[in-house]
Amino acid sequence: MVQVKDVKTNLILDPNAEVVHDATTNLIPSTSDKKVGRYTTFVHIETDKGMSGFSYSSGGRALEVLIHDNLKHILIGEDPLDTEKLWNKMFWQVRGYGRKGLAFLAISALDTALWDLKGKILDAPLYKILGSYQDSVPCYGSGGWTNYTIDELVEEQTSYVEQGFPRVKMKVGKDFGQSEEEDIERLAAVRKAVGKDVTIFIDANNGYYAKQAIKMSKIFEEFNVGWFEEPVLADDIQGLAEVSRSTIIPVATGEHEYTKYGFKDLISQGGADIVQPDIGRVGGVTEWMKVAHLAHSYNLPVAPHAYSLLHLHCCMATPNLKVVEILGNEMKYWPFLFKETPEVIKGQWKPFDKPGLGLEPNQNTIKNHSV
Numbered sequence: 001m002v003q004v005k006d007v008k009t010n011l012i013l014d015p016n017a018e019v020v021h022d023a024t025t026n027l028i029p030s031t032s033d034k035k036v037g038r039y040t041t042f043v044h045i046e047t048d049k050g051m052s053g054f055s056y057s058s059g060g061r062a063l064e065v066l067i068h069d070n071l072k073h074i075l076i077g078e079d080p081l082d083t084e085k086l087w088n089k090m091f092w093q094v095r096g097y098g099r100k101g102l103a104f105l106a107i108s109a110l111d112t113a114l115w116d117l118k119g120k121i122l123d124a125p126l127y128k129i130l131g132s133y134q135d136s137v138p139c140y141g142s143g144g145w146t147n148y149t150i151d152e153l154v155e156e157q158t159s160y161v162e163q164g165f166p167r168v169k170m171k172v173g174k175d176f177g178q179s180e181e182e183d184i185e186r187l188a189a190v191r192k193a194v195g196k197d198v199t200i201f202i203d204a205n206n207g208y209y210a211k212q213a214i215k216m217s218k219i220f221e222e223f224n225v226g227w228f229e230e231p232v233l234a235d236d237i238q239g240l241a242e243v244s245r246s247t248i249i250p251v252a253t254g255e256h257e258y259t260k261y262g263f264k265d266l267i268s269q270g271g272a273d274i275v276q277p278d279i280g281r282v283g284g285v286t287e288w289m290k291v292a293h294l295a296h297s298y299n300l301p302v303a304p305h306a307y308s309l310l311h312l313h314c315c316m317a318t319p320n321l322k323v324v325e326i327l328g329n330e331m332k333y334w335p336f337l338f339k340e341t342p343e344v345i346k347g348q349w350k351p352f353d354k355p356g357l358g359l360e361p362n363q364n365t366i367k368n369h370s371v
């Protein structure tokens with residue numbers, strides 16, 4: 001039997017990461033040392049047989065503390081193949097302080113690293129272990145940040161189309177929903193630039209109120225929008241359901257939801273037409289697959305949020321997959337973080353035929369950019 005021997009982390013700072021804004025957040029890093037940049041935490045689960053599992057997360061220094069002080073001891077000495085047992089032990093460990101939020105980022109990173117390790121122990125790509133459904137997955141180019149000028153927005157969105165993505169996503173709800181005219185103007189400019197055949201998804205990042213979102217949806221319908229993401233506060237399930245009932249545009253949401261329990265409430269109350277679990281938050285591979293199956297039981301499609309490289313394998317094994325998000329600013333960041341990544345061809349993507357996630361950290365980055 002293989003045993004977990006240790007869990008190690010590297011906190012990586014990319015000082016050149018692009019600063020981007022959406023409707024309700026300036027995605028600038030929060031740091032205690034006032035350094036500006038983007039933080040990523042690499043997580044390595046080492047075994048007594050020399051193999052190690054790898055994953056990564058945002059969450060910065062606080063995530064590292066949670067892993068080392070609160071969760072690591074649960075894994076040490078255990079068989080890394082026992083992912084259900086270990087997930088549940090971690091879940092109960094954080095019961096009082098982490099049923100949603102940061103502790104779940106830590107559980108997610110550890111669970112996904114265990115699945116990577118499982119692939120390496122069993123010598124198979126993760127998507128084969130999960131039970132592959134398709135040979136490749138459709139993707140979309142995502143960005144369209146609210147701090148872009150209209151020219152920058154159009155340039156970025158059309159660049160995805162030029163790279164072969166037939167689908168793009170842009171932000172609306174600018175300035176906490178207070179710039180409605182601009183939202184419309186920006187969407188009109190992108191529709192005009194990409195033409196009628198490209199699918200445009202829009203994302204309000206919680207920026208509108210329900211009545212406002214319903215009013216805006218009537219205008220957005222004229223631009224043939226593919227989905228309306230987080231039209232209102234993620235916790236306002238009633239509002240989401242109201243928007244969903246009021247427009248022909250599907251409501252997409254779920255990036256701020258945690259665990260199968262959270263998704264049960266969201267889906268059963270009609271809050272999501274397209275379900276968007278985030279593997280870095282929902283509880284890793286173990287919980288992401290359960291949420292995908294839950295959505296399937298409601299006959300709803302799944303379109304994961306961010307973390308494209310971690311979602312890729314799960315999506316290969318998901319019959320009700322709609323499309324995988326690839327953020328332009330993350331894509332630029334991949335060579336800095338990873339040794340190599342699979343290429344997206346004409347908006348379709350498939351994993352390397354390597355054990356586990358098939359993802360290795362960039363050792364030069366660990367050496368030169370650890371903080």
Ligand code: MG
Nearest residue numbers: 203229230255
């Ligand atoms: Mg979003």
